[in-house]
Amino acid sequence: MLMEGTLTAGQGPAAAPHAARTDVRSLLLNASMEPLCIVSLHRAVVLVMTGKASVLESDGQLLHSEHAAVPVPLVLVLTRYVHVPQRRPVPPTRRTVLQRDDHRCAYCGGGADTVDHVHPRSRGGRHEWTNVVAACVRCNHRKADRLLTEIGWELPFTPRPPRWSVAFGASSRCEPAWTQYMTA
Numbered sequence: 797m798l799m800e801g802t803l804t805a806g807q808g809p810a811a812a813p814h815a816a817r818t819d820v821r822s823l824l825l826n827a828s829m830e831p832l833c834i835v836s837l838h839r840a841v842v843l844v845m846t847g848k849a850s851v852l853e854s855d856g857q858l859l860h861s862e863h864a865a866v867p868v869p870l871v872l873v874l875t876r877y878v879h880v881p882q883r884r885p886v887p888p889t890r891r892t893v894l895q896r897d898d899h900r901c902a903y904c905g906g907g908a909d910t911v912d913h914v915h916p917r918s919r920g921g922r923h924e925w926t927n928v929v930a931a932c933v934r935c936n937h938r939k940a941d942r943l944l945t946e947i948g949w950e951l952p953f954t955p956r957p958p959r960w961s962v963a964f965g966a967s968s969r970c971e972p973a974w975t976q977y978m979t980a
């Protein structure tokens with residue numbers, strides 16, 4: 797049995813051993829590449845060691861147990877498809893929108909704390925995933941009740957519903973390595 801305490805991280809056999817990395821979280825994908833949930837490093841390594849999942853993205857470091865070395869898994873994919881009952885769609889809230897957009901302002905790329913309705917609600921814009929983006933206070937304030945075409949701004953992406961479910965609610969931030977797997 798592989799225990800968390802027996803894991804050490806390093807660049808390879810020659811590197812000095814680091815303290816066990818327990819802060820790493822891994823994104824687990826179904827065999828269909830759909831995000832399933834976020835698992836602890838320990839669980840991720842057990843899934844890999846037992847052949848239930850393979851590592852898709854790693855941070856380049858290796859975890860050494862007594863008998864094997866496993867890349868630190870940031871994204872894992874299950875070897876076999878598991879059937880998941882239909883999950884309720886996640887509603888766009890401040891937290892989930894910031895999560896989808898990686899806490900980055902859609903207009904200036906800076907850190908975002910607020911949610912902006914691209915087509916303002918006061919002008920008939922709806923509160924739905926395709927009409928909300930993360931925005932910094934400054935841009936949100938500058939844009940106010942105007943349409944993007946009125947102020948010459950452009951969105952760098954098309955807002956879409958996220959692929960993840962409520963199961964992701966517990967984690968407040970996406971790891972950069974997860975981003976490409978998280979949107980439809």
Ligand SMILES: [Zn+2]
Nearest residue numbers: 901904932935
């Ligand atoms: Zn901004």
